[in-house]
Amino acid sequence: MSGGAAVLEIRGLTRRFGGLTAVDNFDVDVREGEIVSLVGPNGAGKTTVFNLISGVLRPTAGSVLLLGRELVRLPAHRITHQGVARTFQNIRVFPQLTVRENILLGTHHWTRSGMLGSVTFWPGTVRAERAAQAEVHTAIDLFRERLEARLEDPAFSLSYANRRRTEIARALAARPKLLLLDEPAAGMNPYERIEMAGLIRSMRDRGLTILLIEHHMPLVMEISDRVVVMDHGVKIAEGLPKEVHSNPRVVEAYLGRRAATA
Amino acid sequence: MSAQPARSEVTESSSSLRQFWHSGPAGWNRALTRARVLVPFFLAALAVPLVLQYVEDNSSWIGAQYWTLILATCAMYACLAVALNLVVGYAGLLNLGFIAFFGIGSYAYALVASDQIHQHYPLWAAVLVVSIVTLAFALLVGVPALRLRGDYLAIVTLAFGLIMRDVVLELDRPPVLAGHQVGPDGLNITGGTNGIHQVQPFNLPTSLPLLGPVPHYRMYYWIFVGFLALCIYFMLRWRSTRTGRAWVAIRDDELAARAMGVNTFKYRLLAFATSAVMAGIVGMINAAQIFNAFPSPNFDVQTTVMVFIMVILGGLGSLPGAILGAIAFTVPPFLLQQFVFYKYLVISIVLIAVMVFRPEGLLGTVSIRPRKTMGGTLELLTAESAVEASELPAVTDTEVADVEAAAGAIVEDPEWKL
Numbered sequence: 001m002s003g004g005a006a007v008l009e010i011r012g013l014t015r016r017f018g019g020l021t022a023v024d025n026f027d028v029d030v031r032e033g034e035i036v037s038l039v040g041p042n043g044a045g046k047t048t049v050f051n052l053i054s055g056v057l058r059p060t061a062g063s064v065l066l067l068g069r070e071l072v073r074l075p076a077h078r079i080t081h082q083g084v085a086r087t088f089q090n091i092r093v094f095p096q097l098t099v100r101e102n103i104l105l106g107t108h109h110w111t112r113s114g115m116l117g118s119v120t121f122w123p124g125t126v127r128a129e130r131a132a133q134a135e136v137h138t139a140i141d142l143f144r145e146r147l148e149a150r151l152e153d154p155a156f157s158l159s160y161a162n163r164r165r166t167e168i169a170r171a172l173a174a175r176p177k178l179l180l181l182d183e184p185a186a187g188m189n190p191y192e193r194i195e196m197a198g199l200i201r202s203m204r205d206r207g208l209t210i211l212l213i214e215h216h217m218p219l220v221m222e223i224s225d226r227v228v229v230m231d232h233g234v235k236i237a238e239g240l241p242k243e244v245h246s247n248p249r250v251v252e253a254y255l256g257r258r259a260a261t262a
Numbered sequence: 263m264s265a266q267p268a269r270s271e272v273t274e275s276s277s278s279l280r281q282f283w284h285s286g287p288a289g290w291n292r293a294l295t296r297a298r299v300l301v302p303f304f305l306a307a308l309a310v311p312l313v314l315q316y317v318e319d320n321s322s323w324i325g326a327q328y329w330t331l332i333l334a335t336c337a338m339y340a341c342l343a344v345a346l347n348l349v350v351g352y353a354g355l356l357n358l359g360f361i362a363f364f365g366i367g368s369y370a371y372a373l374v375a376s377d378q379i380h381q382h383y384p385l386w387a388a389v390l391v392v393s394i395v396t397l398a399f400a401l402l403v404g405v406p407a408l409r410l411r412g413d414y415l416a417i418v419t420l421a422f423g424l425i426m427r428d429v430v431l432e433l434d435r436p437p438v439l440a441g442h443q444v445g446p447d448g449l450n451i452t453g454g455t456n457g458i459h460q461v462q463p464f465n466l467p468t469s470l471p472l473l474g475p476v477p478h479y480r481m482y483y484w485i486f487v488g489f490l491a492l493c494i495y496f497m498l499r500w501r502s503t504r505t506g507r508a509w510v511a512i513r514d515d516e517l518a519a520r521a522m523g524v525n526t527f528k529y530r531l532l533a534f535a536t537s538a539v540m541a542g543i544v545g546m547i548n549a550a551q552i553f554n555a556f557p558s559p560n561f562d563v564q565t566t567v568m569v570f571i572m573v574i575l576g577g578l579g580s581l582p583g584a585i586l587g588a589i590a591f592t593v594p595p596f597l598l599q600q601f602v603f604y605k606y607l608v609i610s611i612v613l614i615a616v617m618v619f620r621p622e623g624l625l626g627t628v629s630i631r632p633r634k635t636m637g638g639t640l641e642l643l644t645a646e647s648a649v650e651a652s653e654l655p656a657v658t659d660t661e662v663a664d665v666e667a668a669a670g671a672i673v674e675d676p677e678w679k680l
Binding site for chain 2: 054055056075076077080081085086088092093094095096097101104105106108109111113114115118119125128129132154170174
């Protein structure tokens, strides 16, 4: 599993909020075609790492390389253009747009279509729109029976699980090299969680590299190639799922010192 | 959505009108913006002055010119409402200096089509000048102001509108900068409180084939309706392609829009500038229609508020709503002239009633509320915020265990019961 070239290399990533160091000298590599899970107790700094990679926050120090290109200091929309797409912990679909329009937003950064071209039916614009519409069908491939019937419905009318699916389809339509999934199975019932596990795997099988934050440990153990454990902004363990879950520091972080030594 | 059971009972007798009624505001907008509704609507609107003239010629009623002028005003406000709807309804930017761009457009045209500075440009050059001047002012305000968040944008644009009004009022004499007079004595650019008079109308034929002589008032009614049709066409195209999707996405969730690769500053600026240029061209048509450019009402905050009321009454983000709002606010005052003293009372009551019973406006799907989180200036709430229950059937615990075991995907590890 570890044969591919590094897609994401994070070195010495640090972010301070006043006196609080949310992420402290954090290193991680994600190689091509890997599913890497980022786990840790609440407040460990996992989502902050995502926000630093995707440009929502600026790091205090450190570097984030995507296929050798520095992402730090690029504005968020340029980072998407470099090949990073993400979903959010608290689902952020565009409520007033339809499911189709939501997914079309994913194609925004790689299509070229302007205001003048739009009103004059300029051939380039028409072609771009057609390519974007075709991408919707590719992106919902994994969710076809769930989303196809709802394509023209506004996103606010969707169920929780379907909003998640829409958000993931939107990220897929961005044709990312690296996909950041922030708790994709949160709030889902066991049945939907199994479906989500299969889905994440099939996305990897289609050539995506995935960095995942997830709280549901069985899911993490099942689908990850490697697991990175964070606590208080520091990486405390990294390795195969099996290795990590018997690591005493990890158990301590989750359960406290006494439980670990007992 | 809630009308679903009621509909099944009336399936046999359900007329298309009833279906239309049950489709809700989103459905109404979709139905009303179809080409087979809009094209007949605009053809009918173009024919109205001819019908009025015919009635006047064949009866004792007089008022064809009077009513055509009222409808021209109505069409003008509809254009402004559609332009404001772009910046507020689509992009979610609270532009309280909107009407200043209307005023700038009318003055820019007046300057190149009158004896004020002795310039008389042909129509195409005037359109170009007006577009460039309003665009320049829009960038002047927009580039710094659109980097601001929330209410600050509203404050900056409001200040811009007020400053422009004062600038226009003061520029009937040479400006004094840091104690030094700029320009020669007697320099009079804007005409101060008097405005600019004897603006020449567009150089258009006064007689058309088939229609015969076309009086000035009817020509300008047609120009306004034509420009409205053009604006509506532009809006519909933009809304259904990449640019419009990006605008609404920024309005709905700026952070997510940025995460999808939308350059939010660029798209807000595009919306702001496009709306400003549209308002500028409406101002130019207005100056040519009335042969004048006045500081009031062209720069009055009151006029901005008026257009805002039209857009909000009709429904933010709704094009048919913007037209409806413009009609509702320009035509009734003329129908009920004897009650003119109660005009603002009635308007206020109607507005309060709409805000209480339909806060999202007549045809809108979103309502305004101050934004709590980071982002644009307005948080637009969905009317039906209730989330549908999960579509999955309820599963019992034993079923879950069976399903998980059958799928073989996730095996509960006792050590990981965290």
